[in-house]
Amino acid sequence: MDPSARKAYNDNFTPEKYQHFLQALQGGLRNPVAFRVAETPVFLTDDFRDKLISAGDDIINVILQPNFKQITERAIPEKWRVANENDHPHFIALDFGVCKDDEGNIVPKLIELQGFPSLYGFQVHLGDSYAGGFDLPAGWDIYFNDLDKTGYMDLLKKTIIGPYEPGEVVLMDVNAPEQKTAVDFYLTQKYLGIPVVSLSDLIEKDGKLFYEYEGSLKPIKRIYNRLIFDEIDGDPGIFKQVVDIRKAFDVEWITHPNWFYRVSKFTMPFLSGDYVPKTRFLHQIENIPDDLEHYVLKPLFSFAGQGVIIDVTKEDINNIKDPENWILQQKVNYEPVLKAPDDGVKVEIRLLYLWPDGESKPTLTINLARLSRGKMIGVRYNKDFDWVGGTVAFMRK
Numbered sequence: 001m002d003p004s005a006r007k008a009y010n011d012n013f014t015p016e017k018y019q020h021f022l023q024a025l026q027g028g029l030r031n032p033v034a035f036r037v038a039e040t041p042v043f044l045t046d047d048f049r050d051k052l053i054s055a056g057d058d059i060i061n062v063i064l065q066p067n068f069k070q071i072t073e074r075a076i077p078e079k080w081r082v083a084n085e086n087d088h089p090h091f092i093a094l095d096f097g098v099c100k101d102d103e104g105n106i107v108p109k110l111i112e113l114q115g116f117p118s119l120y121g122f123q124v125h126l127g128d129s130y131a132g133g134f135d136l137p138a139g140w141d142i143y144f145n146d147l148d149k150t151g152y153m154d155l156l157k158k159t160i161i162g163p164y165e166p167g168e169v170v171l172m173d174v175n176a177p178e179q180k181t182a183v184d185f186y187l188t189q190k191y192l193g194i195p196v197v198s199l200s201d202l203i204e205k206d207g208k209l210f211y212e213y214e215g216s217l218k219p220i221k222r223i224y225n226r227l228i229f230d231e232i233d234g235d236p237g238i239f240k241q242v243v244d245i246r247k248a249f250d251v252e253w254i255t256h257p258n259w260f261y262r263v264s265k266f267t268m269p270f271l272s273g274d275y276v277p278k279t280r281f282l283h284q285i286e287n288i289p290d291d292l293e294h295y296v297l298k299p300l301f302s303f304a305g306q307g308v309i310i311d312v313t314k315e316d317i318n319n320i321k322d323p324e325n326w327i328l329q330q331k332v333n334y335e336p337v338l339k340a341p342d343d344g345v346k347v348e349i350r351l352l353y354l355w356p357d358g359e360s361k362p363t364l365t366i367n368l369a370r371l372s373r374g375k376m377i378g379v380r381y382n383k384d385f386d387w388v389g390g391t392v393a394f395m396r397k
Helices: 003-012 015-026 046-063 122-133 149-160 182-192 258-262 265-270 314-318
Strands: 091-100 106-114 169-173 196-198 203-205 208-213 216-219 222-225 252-254 279-281 295-299 326-330 344-354 363-372 389-391 393-396
Touching: 015 122, 046 091, 046 106, 046 265, 046 344, 046 393, 106 265, 122 149, 122 182, 122 363, 122 389, 149 182, 149 344, 149 363, 169 182, 182 196, 258 265, 265 279, 265 326
Parallel strands: 169 196, 169 222, 222 252
Antiparallel strands: 091 106, 091 344, 203 208, 208 216, 279 326, 295 326, 344 363, 363 389
């Protein structure tokens, strides 16, 4: 992390500025921010930025392999397989922990990846709010690939709306207004003009999907999908009450739900390199490592860290009834590189890619960052701490 930018920021930080920043961040939003936003952004050195880009390129190259669909076919649970899958994900998110290698260098290490959208709208608003609320110096930005806010918005619009009218594209989640990420939904609506709907708002008619607007049915050409099937897994009768979106409809998915599974923890064993922890499918391991304290056990089909076993024992492994659905991954140890006023804080950076139709590969666009003092990144591990939560990384232009 950039030491000179960090010192300048900390020297000028006050709790009063932070409160004013939060007020400005919330001002004018339809939904309040439902998660903790950190006291500070992250300031990347040029060297670490370049390492992130290189690490991301290596992973994207695996996703671009002609046989990628073939090797990830088992990743999709049959009960959640959706018809009319396209040939690539429109969104890719890569999570990297900021770590220290054996030589003492600060390096990124891949934590997880997903073929699913993240906070592509909110991060723009967050970056603007940090820049304005803390008078950040000129020459720092949150975008990659020479993008600015205008160029980024153009690419986001091309990816999500494509050739259609905004009213023909809906942002859909199971119960959109009540999601913790609803603030991102309505900022996306503000930026792109697309409606936000819940799963129960979808109407099926003659193989097409519609939503109701001002008393009439509006056809849906594209669904900007924010629904994760894990969220409805506990309701086996849900598709008796709402449209069964797994069926073949005359509609495009941005991005298709199957990619949530293809680009996921399932992909990790197919990756290699300096920035990827060694990962294997549990059923393919013949000899359990003796140093299990250096590994973490993860279920393939879980969301938001559920079911992860951090302190692994041989008994844990022997008790797994479906080892083909688990991975054993080398543990990633975060280095507390961000200097808060009282102590170091751990950092995770999420690289966010956009891949509109017609492009040969995805474009790295923007980022999301999270700060932690707990055992793991995430709200449940960081209660009652300050200088933790959601943020964004700035880089020199």
